[in-house]
Amino acid sequence: MSTLRPALLTDHYELTMVSAALRDGTADRQCVFEVFSRRLPAGRRYGVVAGTGRLVELIRNFRFDADEVDYLRRTGVVDDAAAQWLTNYRFTGDIDGYAEGELYFPGSPVLTVAGTFAECVVLETLVLSVLNHDSAVAAAAARMVTAARGRALIEMGSRRAHEEAAVAAARAAYLAGFRFTSNLAAGKRHGIPTAGTAAHAFTLLHDDERAAFSSQVDALGTDTTLLVDTYDIGQGIRTAIAVGGPDLRAVRIDSGDLAVMAQQSRELLDSLGATETKIIVSGDLDEYAIAALAAEPVDMYGAGTAVVTGSGAPTAGLVYKLVDVGGRPVVKRSERKATIGGRKVAVRRHKPTGTATEEVIVPQGVPDRRPHDRLLQRSYVAGGELLPLPTLDESREHLRQCLISIPWEGLKLSAGDPAIPVTVVPAD
Structure with missing residues (x-):
C-alpha cells in the first residue's frame, strides 16, 4: 500500500x-x-x-x-x-x-x-x-509493443521524468506489455522485472574497452549485455566476443543508423561464431522508429523518453x-x-x-x-x-x-x- x-x-x-x-x-x-x-x-x-x-x-x-x-x-x-x-x-x-x-x-x-x-x-x-x-504512457507503450511484433522491450526513461512519475510510467509500460524496466523502485513496489548493465561512463572509466568489458564479465559472467558503441561498433563487437566468448548474452547499440548497424552487427556476430548473442538497440526510440526496424535483426528495444512522455x-x-x-x-x-x-x-x-x-x-x-x-x-x-x-x-x-x-x-x-x-x- x-x-x-x-x-x-x-x-x-x-x-x-x-x-x-x-x-x-x-x-x-x-x-x-x-x-x-x-x-x-x-x-x-x-x-x-x-x-x-x-x-x-x-x-x-x-x-x-x-x-x-x-x-x-x-x-x-x-x-x-x-x-x-x-x-x-x-x-x-x-x-x-x-x-x-x-x-x-x-x-x-x-x-x-x-x-x-x-x-x-x-x-x-x-x-x-x-x-x-x-x-x-500506457497508450504510447501499447503502440510500441505492437510495433515491436513480439520482440521484447525494456522501459528505461527514469532520467527523463519526475522521480515518482518515473515509477508510475514503468508500471504503465509494463501493463502495456514491456518486459522489463530499469527502475528499481518500480521493481520493488510493483514486482516488475528489472534489467540493466552498464553505461558509456563505465567504458570511459577504464583504460580501454577491453578492460571495461573484462571487468563487467568478471563481475556478471557472460549472461550480460556489453555496450559496444562507445568508440567503434565493429571493433567493440570483436572485443566483446573476444572477452565474453560466443556465449555472450547480448550487445547493445545506442547510436548511429540502427537499421544499418543491426544488419552489420548480426553479420559480424555470426562470423565470430556468436550466433546466439542478441542485439539490443536503444536511443530515442518511439513506436515509429521501432516499426521501421521491424525487418532488421533486432532482438530487444530500449525505450526511454518517448514512453515516459506519452510519445507526443x-x-x-x-x-x-x-x-x-x-x-x-x-x-x-x-x-x-x-x-x-x-x-x-x-x-x-x-x-x-x-x-x-x-x-x-x-x-x-x-x-x-x-x-x-x-x-x-x-x-x-x-x-x-x-x-x-x-x-x-x-x-x-x-x-x-x-x-x-x-x-x-x-x-x-x-x-x-x-x-x-x-x-x-x-x-x-
Missing part, C-alpha cells in the same frame, strides 16, 4: 467549493461524477486505461492531517466549518470503472465516482493526475465532470464542451469470432445485452471500502486480449478513426 499522503495533491478551488457548499447546504447532495475523454490524442485510434490500481490505493489514504488542515485554515483556503469537515474526511462513496488495461474511446465512461458532492469533488485533481499520466501525447485528455445530482441528469452545454447527462453503462459488442465491433453507451438505463457483449465497468470501491483488485499481471493480460480483439486497422500507427465506433443510446 502506498505511504504517500495525497490529500493536498489537489487544486485550491476544490476546497473553496467545499466551503461554499457546506455553507449553503448543498455539500451533502448525492452526485455522480464521470471521467471520460472527448477525443483521443491526435493520431491515436484507442486509449488504454491505466493507473486505476494506484488511484484507489491513494483514495484509501486520502486524509487531511492536523498540520494540513491548519495550513489550509491559516492561509484562508477554507473556513472553520470546512476545516472541521476536512479533519473528519473519509471517502464513503462508490467508484466503478473500466478495468485497468481496458481500451477506451471518445465518450467512454472510464470511471464513475458517486457520493456526496463534497466528498467527490475533492478527488478531481488526484483522479485526473493519476489517470491522465498513466493512461498516456503526455496527457490522455481525460476530464472529470458532474453528470447527476440527486438522480437528476445534469448537462454542461458550453460550446465545444457539451456533455451527456446521467450515469452511464457501457458494453462492448463482438462478433462470434471475438472481434470487437462497437462500444455502446447507455445513459440512465440498462443496455440491451446481446450475445458476445461484454460489460465494461467493474466495481472498485463500495461504501468507501476498497474491493479486491486484479494483479498487475492480470491487467497486463487483459490489455493483451483487448488489443487482439480490435480490428487490425485499429492497430495501425497512422492517423485514422477510432478502432471501433461508439454509439450512445438515447435515454428513455
